Amino acid sequence: MADNRPLSPHLGIYRWQITMTMSILHRATGVALAVGSLALIWWLVAAGMGPQDYAQVQSFFGSWFGQFLLWGWTFSFFYHLCNGVRHLCWDAGWGFEIKTLYITGYLTWVVALALTGFTLWSVYGGAA
Amino acid sequence: MSFRNPLGTARGLGSAKSGVAHWWGQRVSALALIPLGLWFAGSVVKLVHADYVVVLVWLHIPGVAVLLSLFLVTLLYHAYLGVQVVIEDYVHTEWLKIATLLIIKFACILFGAIGVFTALRVAFGA
Numbered sequence: 001m002a003d004n005r006p007l008s009p010h011l012g013i014y015r016w017q018i019t020m021t022m023s024i025l026h027r028a029t030g031v032a033l034a035v036g037s038l039a040l041i042w043w044l045v046a047a048g049m050g051p052q053d054y055a056q057v058q059s060f061f062g063s064w065f066g067q068f069l070l071w072g073w074t075f076s077f078f079y080h081l082c083n084g085v086r087h088l089c090w091d092a093g094w095g096f097e098i099k100t101l102y103i104t105g106y107l108t109w110v111v112a113l114a115l116t117g118f119t120l121w122s123v124y125g126g127a128a
Numbered sequence: 129m130s131f132r133n134p135l136g137t138a139r140g141l142g143s144a145k146s147g148v149a150h151w152w153g154q155r156v157s158a159l160a161l162i163p164l165g166l167w168f169a170g171s172v173v174k175l176v177h178a179d180y181v182v183v184l185v186w187l188h189i190p191g192v193a194v195l196l197s198l199f200l201v202t203l204l205y206h207a208y209l210g211v212q213v214v215i216e217d218y219v220h221t222e223w224l225k226i227a228t229l230l231i232i233k234f235a236c237i238l239f240g241a242i243g244v245f246t247a248l249r250v251a252f253g254a
Contacts, residue, residue: 005133031214034207041200041243047187048246051180074169081165084158091155122173 022105026083029076036073071120078115082108150209157206164199184250193251200243204236 014020046057060066086104089095095104130137171192175183186192211232219225 027210027214030207030210034211037200037203037207038239040203041239041246044196044243045246047180047183048250054180054183077165077169081162085162088155088158119169119173123176 018105019101022083022108026080026087029080029083032072032076033080036069036076039069039073071116074119075112075116078119079108079112082112082115150212154206154209157202157209160202161199161206164195164202167195168199187247187250188253190251193247196247197244200247201240204240204243208233208236 043057043061046053061070086095086108089104095101171186175186178186187196212229215225215228215232219228
């Protein structure tokens, strides 16, 4: 279908909006979590193999790079979860008004960051 | 250049048939992953500082084996459906697109099988 019919405007000339950042971030966190599912299976398999293998995986996730990955996946998980609920609401036909769209958008950020913070606190601080 | 518009070319070919199944599969697995994901996240937080033996005891609980298996299968199914759309959107060479999709699909099934097998093997006490 290579013809000269007009296309919708290219991303480059759109004014920046939080909604488009949130949309692309939903995708990015989804892909990150797909990779994270492999790490989860690696952890499980190591636990099934024995204490030495498990200790090896634990020490990797204890390193700064491992911690960096885990916190990335933690935020990705909560962001994708909250924004996913937002998507399910849209699928049910709710929340398309521009005002509601922005309110739920900011709400997603607040809840995702709060849950990430709570998890961080649970692991390093109070509950441990 | 053809003066038939794209709609005219597409009309009469019928629907893509399987498109709705993908849409529903993604939504229903998303819904299932809300409780399963929160359960897993909560469990991991409790196990972060735990000894190996504590993790093994946890994996031996029958309910954990069932939930963990369901979580893994649903997670990889949902991940495949999501990554599939990303590949379809950005990979425009037909053979490369199909090859990538097949590799990712086989990888998801393989890792899912490994994960569920491990969960059950540990639960049954190997």
